[in-house]
Amino acid sequence: MDRIRAAVEDNPVVIFMKGTPQFPQCGFSSRAAQALAACGEEFAYVNVLEDPEIFENLPRFANWPTFPQIYIKGELIGGCDITLELLQKGELQQMVKDAVQSARSGTEG
Amino acid sequence: MNTDGDRVARIRARLKEALAPVEIEIEDDSARHAGHAGARGGGGHFNLRIVSARFAGLSPVERHRLVYQALADMMPAEIHALAIDARAPAETAHQP
Numbered sequence: 001m002d003r004i005r006a007a008v009e010d011n012p013v014v015i016f017m018k019g020t021p022q023f024p025q026c027g028f029s030s031r032a033a034q035a036l037a038a039c040g041e042e043f044a045y046v047n048v049l050e051d052p053e054i055f056e057n058l059p060r061f062a063n064w065p066t067f068p069q070i071y072i073k074g075e076l077i078g079g080c081d082i083t084l085e086l087l088q089k090g091e092l093q094q095m096v097k098d099a100v101q102s103a104r105s106g107t108e109g
Numbered sequence: 110m111n112t113d114g115d116r117v118a119r120i121r122a123r124l125k126e127a128l129a130p131v132e133i134e135i136e137d138d139s140a141r142h143a144g145h146a147g148a149r150g151g152g153g154h155f156n157l158r159i160v161s162a163r164f165a166g167l168s169p170v171e172r173h174r175l176v177y178q179a180l181a182d183m184m185p186a187e188i189h190a191l192a193i194d195a196r197a198p199a200e201t202a203h204q205p
Contacts, residue, residue: 013111028190064170065177066191081193082169 008071011044012099016069028080029068035087039096047076127179132160154190165197
């Protein structure tokens with residue numbers, strides 16, 4: 001649980017997914033990672049298939065039973081469906097940019 | 110024996126009981142995903158469209174959690190993945 005919390009808090013944008021953005025192992029993870037990539041900022045990822053401990057504990061951490069899970073500014077924003085919906089509305093881009101910018105200004109201070 | 114049809118029926122029954130939807134559509138999409146790495150273990154893929162007054166005023170995350178909670182005992186053994194479109198009655202294109 002500590003490692004999950006660290007991943008969520010240390011990265012402005014992080015996706016817990018099956019596989020990697022380059023080699024996704026599940027269609028839902030693939031589409032969610034593409035949505036984040038479309039926002040044009042860097043984001044962190046955790047491949048849950050290679051980390052049994054996180055795979056096991058993440059559903060309890062967020063009270064959310066499926067993968068992928070996308071966190072922005074430490075908060076679960078949803079899985080694949082919600083992420084794609086936010087992208088279509090143009091809201092995801094703004095959320096990602098805000099998160100990355102406030103993380104940058106935070107580390108400079 | 111049709112286990113897939115049975116699964117859809119049980120998903121529908123649980124959601125009806127928990128969320129009293131005014132509209133509910135469940136599509137079994139398992140065949141399209143058979144054999145990919147994430148599908149090991151036999152759980153199905155389903156697409157759900159659900160309209161319920163319970164969703165009014167809730168965020169998308171909260172709506173999905175309500176759906177997942179209603180189906181908790183079927184996940185992940187029987188439901189591997191669930192695409193969810195959850196709306197409140199006022200958000201549907203066609204008003205009753």
